[in-house]
Amino acid sequence: MMSIFGWSFPFGRLAGVTMRFNWTLLVVVVFGVVGFVRGGRVDLVWIPILVPIASIFIHAFAHILMARITGGRANATVLWAYGDNTAFDLPFRAGNHFAVGISGPFASMVLWLIAELIARSSFAGWDAHQWLAQPGSGVDSPRGMPAPGIVAILAGSASAFNFQVMLMNLIPSILFDGGRIWRAVLWPMLGLRRAVHTTIIMGFIASFAITGLSIWAMDYLLLIFGLFLLIASFSEHRAFVGGYDVVFDAEPGYAEQRSRKPSFLARWRQRRREAREQHVAEEQAREQEILDRLLAKVSEHGLPSLTAAERDTLQAISRRQKERVQDRA
Secondary structure (H helix, E strand, O other), rough: OHHHHOOOEEEEOOEEEEEEEEEHHHHHHHHHHHHHHHOOHHHHHHHHHHHHHHHHHHHHHHHHHHHHOOOOOOEEOOOOEOEEEEEOOOOOOHHHHHHHHHHHHHHHHHHHHHHHHHHHOOOOOOOOHHHOOOOOHHHHHOOOOOOOHHHHHHHHHHHHHHHHHHOOOOOOOOOOHHHHHHHHHHHHHOOOHHHHHHHHHHHHHHHHHHHHHHHHHHHEEEEEHHHHHHHHHHHHHHHHHHOOEEEOOOOOOOOOOOOOOOOHHHHHHHHHHHHHHHHHHHHHHHHHHHHHHHHHHHHHHOHHHHHHHHHHHHHHHHHHOOOOOOHHH
């Protein structure tokens, strides 16, 4: 992230992950608290404190859990207003980066759907557009409608916030998960260098579109957001021209496959393969032992000394050994 977003303070350590809070997350909390106070619900100011922090926490740990599942590492994260800045150490493959990148928005989507369902079922006057336009304004009920309960207000806040987090993190920018997601999607089709370049261009397009929309709507907050995206896109492009990608932490033109701890699925497949090979080796050893015993009997007493069952066994083992020799050839 850009230096202005780097100001943070330590919060604690959980599951081997050092957590820090960025100042932008506190800004979101403060604005939410003010919205509830102005809505006359001072008793519920804990909701705009809990919802953003808990939502971003779940969003960030979805990334971290997926990184560990796919054979990577993540030991530190910074929670900011609409996402996280986590230092990943991942296997250098498109699938790994896509899985880690999409896991955060997916977690936010699940939270949004659950909260939206609860809000709609617990309050007939639920208006998602009102909450998105002015979070916290929905604490007042429309005329003729009963006042929403605590469950409806909590669910409404969670729904509106997680919906915004989900959408923002699909934007192809270094500031959001979309920067990693779109690189990983395009990598197998275009190659790493062109995928990075294309994603940066997409980031420029998104920043210009948001900036233009903000001017048309005369929304200065949206304008600031668009300008931050534009600055981030220029930062990405400058690093790319210098031969470095800030998202993948690699040189996109000369990236090499880096050895990493194999993923859980890879380790499971390796164990299955080793068990299968061991079983085959044990079967072949038993066959060879039987074959040696039968050949020793033939050598000492002649072929007529074998019973019909022993002759069938001898022929079957000989046939299988010939097939294995042919397969190796």
